[in-house]
Amino acid sequence: MNLEEKLESITPRSLLKWIVWILGIATGFFGFVLTLYLMEFNNGFSNENSDWGTFGDFLGGTLNPIFGFLSLIALLLTIVLQSKELESTRIELERSASAQEKTEAALNKQSDTQSKQQFENTFFSLLDQHNKALEKISTPTTKYTNDRSDLDIVRLAVFSENHSDLQDAKNALEKYNGICGHYFRVLYQVLKFIATNVPDGSIGSEFSQETLANSKLAPSEKMYSNIVRSFLSYDATQLLAINCFCADSSNTYWNFKLLIERYSFLEHMPFKIKESDHVLLVSTKNFYEKNAFGRTQFKTSSEKL
Known part of the structure; x- marks a missing residue:
C-alpha cells in the first residue's frame, strides 16, 4: 500500500493511534536527550542560573526541531482527515440534493397526474350530461x-x-x-x-x-x-x-x-x-x-x- 492509499484510509480512530505514537516518540526523545545530558553532566543540581539556562538551551535546541517535525506530521494527518470528511460531506450533500430533486420531480408528476385525473373525472361527468341533453333534443x-x-x-x-x-x-x-x-x-x-x-x-x-x-x-x-x-x-x-x-x-x-x-x-x-x-x-x-x-x-x- 503506497502513501496515498494510506492517507486515504485514515479514520478518526487511526488518527488517534497516530497521535498516541507521536506523543510516545516525543516522550522517548525527551527521555533520551535528558538521559544523555545527565550522563555527561552528572554533578547534581546546580545553584547557578547560567547552568539552568544552558540546560534549557540544550533541551530546546535538541528537542524543538524534533517536536516541531512531529507536530507538523500530526497537523498534516489532521488536515488529511478533515479534507476526507469534508469530501464525504460534499458527496453526501450532492446525493441528498439529487434525491430531493428526484423526490420533487416525483411529487410534481404525481400532482400533475392527480390534477389530470380530477379534471377528467369532472369533464367526463359533464360530457355525460351534455350527451344526455343532446340525445333528448335529438x-x-x-x-x-x-x-x-x-x-x-x-x-x-x-x-x-x-x-x-x-x-x-x-x-x-x-x-x-x-x-x-x-x-x-x-x-x-x-x-x-x-x-x-x-x-x-x-x-x-x-x-x-x-x-x-x-x-x-x-x-x-x-x-x-x-x-x-x-x-x-x-x-x-x-x-x-x-x-x-x-x-x-x-x-x-x-x-x-x-x-x-x-x-x-x-x-x-x-x-x-x-x-x-x-x-x-x-x-x-x-x-x-x-x-x-x-x-x-x-x-x-x-x-x-
Whole structure:
C-alpha cells in the first residue's frame, strides 16, 4: 500500500493511534536527550542560573526541531482527515440534493397526474350530461310531432322561414328556448370548464373576453374540446351557429362566441340545407372569425367557383 492509499484510509480512530505514537516518540526523545545530558553532566543540581539556562538551551535546541517535525506530521494527518470528511460531506450533500430533486420531480408528476385525473373525472361527468341533453333534443318524440325530434322542430322554424338576417333567426330560435336552451347552456358550461380547468391551459381563473381571444390554445385543451365537438350532428352545429350570434361584445353570448371560435366548433358545419346554400349559414362566415371554421372541408357555392 503506497502513501496515498494510506492517507486515504485514515479514520478518526487511526488518527488517534497516530497521535498516541507521536506523543510516545516525543516522550522517548525527551527521555533520551535528558538521559544523555545527565550522563555527561552528572554533578547534581546546580545553584547557578547560567547552568539552568544552558540546560534549557540544550533541551530546546535538541528537542524543538524534533517536536516541531512531529507536530507538523500530526497537523498534516489532521488536515488529511478533515479534507476526507469534508469530501464525504460534499458527496453526501450532492446525493441528498439529487434525491430531493428526484423526490420533487416525483411529487410534481404525481400532482400533475392527480390534477389530470380530477379534471377528467369532472369533464367526463359533464360530457355525460351534455350527451344526455343532446340525445333528448335529438330523439324523435310522439306521433303528434310526426316522429320529429325537438331539434328538427327548431331547425324547421329557424331555417325554413324567411328570416332577413342572423339577428332575426336568433330571435326565432329564442322562442324555442324552452326546448333547446338547456342543451346550449350545458354545452357552454362544458367548454368553459375546459378553458378554465384543463391542466396545461393558460386561462385558469382569468376567464374573460381578452384571455379567450388572445391566450395560447393548449394541446390538451384542443383535444378535450374536439371530443365534445365530435358528438354534435350537422343539424346541432348549424343551430349552434345561430344560437351564438350576438350584436356586440356587451352581449352575454359573446363569450360563447369566443369559445366557438377558440375551439373551431363550426369546422364540421355544412353551409347547405337540402343541397342548397342557406343564406343564414353563409352569413355566419361574416360574423365569426375564420378560426371558428378551422380547416373546414365545406364550401359555399361561390367559394367553389
